[in-house]
Amino acid sequence: MTARAFAPASARRALVVETADKKAVCVLTGTAGVEGVVTFTQSGDGPTKVSGDLKGLAAGKHGFHIHEFGDTTNGCMSTGPHFNPAGKDHGAPTDENRHAGDLGNVVATADGCVFELEDVQIPLDGTNSIIGRACVIHELEDDLGKGDSSETGTQGKTSKTTGNAGARLACGVIALTPA
Numbered sequence: 229m230t231a232r233a234f235a236p237a238s239a240r241r242a243l244v245v246e247t248a249d250k251k252a253v254c255v256l257t258g259t260a261g262v263e264g265v266v267t268f269t270q271s272g273d274g275p276t277k278v279s280g281d282l283k284g285l286a287a288g289k290h291g292f293h294i295h296e297f298g299d300t301t302n303g304c305m306s307t308g309p310h311f312n313p314a315g316k317d318h319g320a321p322t323d324e325n326r327h328a329g330d331l332g333n334v335v336a337t338a339d340g341c342v343f344e345l346e347d348v349q350i351p352l353d354g355t356n357s358i359i360g361r362a363c364v365i366h367e368l369e370d371d372l373g374k375g376d377s378s379e380t381g382t383q384g385k386t387s388k389t390t391g392n393a394g395a396r397l398a399c400g401v402i403a404l405t406p407a
């Protein structure tokens with residue numbers, strides 16, 4: 229009788245870590261006096277919770293996105309377009325047709341900009357992980373893909389691509405941190 233090479237399935241399953249909490253942080257800096265920290269936490273395959281604390285923003289709504297690249301060699305410009313692994317149009321976080329990186333607007337007051345949100349399209353591991361990508365806070369309100377798309381180019385009206393959110397005021401790389 230030969231020895232069993234592997235433990236039975238019931239024993240192997242115990243070795244799998246199924247619902248580990250994952251945590252990431254993004255330290256945003258820029259040239260416009262805007263800065264802050266955004267943290268991301270995810271339990272298992274659940275939604276990712278996002279908490280932000282930004283300073284230096286004008287009061288009002290500001291577009292907030294995950295951009296494709298964690299490359300800040302040319303400031304926030306080199307972070308590329310919105311993270312869009314499914315090849316969709318720009319939209320609101322609640323839209324079916326949206327970029328994964330479309331997190332909508334955050335609201336600043338004279339006291340600052342503290343926000344919390346939750347999203348199911350920005351996991352911290354797997355194929356569509358946002359680790360190593362960038363988060364970007366913008367000058368203007370994101371029109372959520374419902375605005376003017378009549379001009380192409382980086383200075384044009386490009387609601388379906390950018391939400392016409394204007395300049396990239398601050399950004400940072402999304403990096404793993406101890407959970």
Ligand SMILES: [Cu+2]
Pocket residue numbers: 291292293294295310364366393
């Ligand atoms: Cu953006």
Ligand SMILES: [Zn+2]
Pocket residue numbers: 293310317318319326327329330389390391
């Ligand atoms: Zn977008």
